[in-house]
Amino acid sequence: MNVNDLTKRDTERHLLAAVDESENSKRAVMYLADFFGDNKDIFITLLSIIQEPSEDFFPTDAERHKWVKEKKETMEKILAGYRQILLGAGFQENQLETRLSVRQCDSIGDVILEEQEKLRCCIVVVGRRGLTHSEEFIFGSTSNKILHHAKNCAVMVIE
C-alpha cells in the first residue's frame, strides 16, 4: 500500500473486521456482507492475529515453526473463505484486503486497536464470542477490550 492509497482511504469508509476461525467471526463477516454488500465506497480490511507462542512453549524451534506454519495456513484458508463471502455479496476485489499478523502479544484487543490506528479505520468490527461470566473472567474478552479502549472510531460488535 502506498501513501496515495492511504490518502484515498480517508475518503472511504474503511472498516477493520478482526476475525479468527470461530463461528462468531464468520457471523460477523456475513453480517458485513448483508449490510454493506451494495456499497461501492466501503473498504474492508479483514484482519487476523495469530498469537505466537513464546519459544518456551515447544521443545524445539522446529516444532514452534511447524505450529505457526500450520496455524498460518489454516487462517489463510479461512481468510480466503471470508473474502469469498464478501465478494459473493457484491464487494469488488479492490474493496477488500486481508492481513494476517503473527506476533507475540499480551492482548489481541490491543493489537487490533493498533492496526485500527495505523490503518485509520473508522469502524472496528468484531464478533462476540458469547463467553459465560466465568469464561470472561478467566480469558478476558477481546470485544470488551475493544469497546472500552477504542478511540477515534466506532465499534460494531456482532452477536
Added chain:
Amino acid sequence: MQTSRSFSRDEICRLIADHGGEERIPPKFNIIIDTSDFFKVEYNDVVLLGDSPYWVKRYEKEGRFGLDDEPKYWVRRAINLLDGSTRILKLVFHEQFETKIGGIVIKCFRSPKKEARILDLVADHPNFMHGHWVQDSAGNVIRILDFIYGMRYDDIIVPYGKDHQDYFYNYFPKVLDQFIEMLAAIKFLHDHGEKHGDIRRDHILWDREREVLRWIDFDYNYLHGESKFSFDLQGLGNILIFLVGRGDVLVADLHNNNKALFDTLWGEDLNISYKNRVANIKKIFPYIPESLNRVLLHFSNGAQIFYDTTGQMLDDLYTARTDILDLTGGRS
C-alpha cells in the same frame, strides 16, 4: 551446549564414601549425562550436571511440587556430591495438554525454559524458590533447585485459632500481611511480563529456615486469551478466599450443618471458578470488613468487574488492611 565436568566411577565412589561412608556406595549405579528419558534415571544413579555430580534419590510427589500423592517421575531429590547439599532436579518433561473451560479450549504446556528464565529473574527475590539451571549433554534444560525445608502454607493456617472469630481477630492480620507479600511477589513477575502459571495454595511453602513464604513450581504456561494474567489472578483470589474463610467454606457443609445460613446464599455468592465454595464470606462471618469482602466479591459468581492487574488487587487489599487493623486493634 554446556558440557558437564566428567568424573570417573572411582571418583564418584570416593565422593559417595566421603558423603555417607563406604557402606553407602551402591554396588551398581549408572553415571548419566543425558536425561532425555527420565524414566531411565534410577535411584542411586549419578547425574552429571554442570560442574557437579548429583546422587539421585527419591521421586518427589505432588503436594510439594505438583496430582496429589502422584509421583512426579521427572522431579528427583538428589544430593550434590561436592558439597552434600540436597537439591531438587527437575528433568525435562514436555507435557502438553488441552483443557476446556466452558466452550473454550486452552492449550497448556509444561515449560522448562519458562521456569529456568524465572529462576534467573527471582534469584534475589525472597518469596520464590531458588535454584539454577544447566543443560545436560542433550541440551535438556535441567533445573537444580534449593530444597525448601518447611510445610505447605495452607496446612499451617487452618489450625490457627480456636474458631473463626479467634482466627480472624488474632491471626488474620498477620496472614493478610503475608498474603500481600506473596501478591506483591506475583506482581513482580507480572511486571516483568511473566506468569506464574499454576497459582494454587499448595504452591506456597513456609521456608522455616529463612522464615519466609515462597512460591514454588512455575513451569506451567498456557496460550492466554485476552487477559494474560487472569489465570494467575483467579488463583490468587481462590487463595485469598481460603485464607479469609480459614479453609474452604463449602456449600454442602452449610446445607448439612447450617440450613439457615445456607438459605441466605444466592448463586452470586459462590466462587466463580468453584461453584461448591462460598466467596461472599461476609455472609458467613459478618464481622469481616466490607472493604475486604469487596475484594473477595471480585472472585464471586456475581462479580460485575474483574481485576485486570495484581496492582489493582493490592491497592484494594491495602485499604482492607487498614480497616482490619482498626477492627482488631492492630493500630492502637
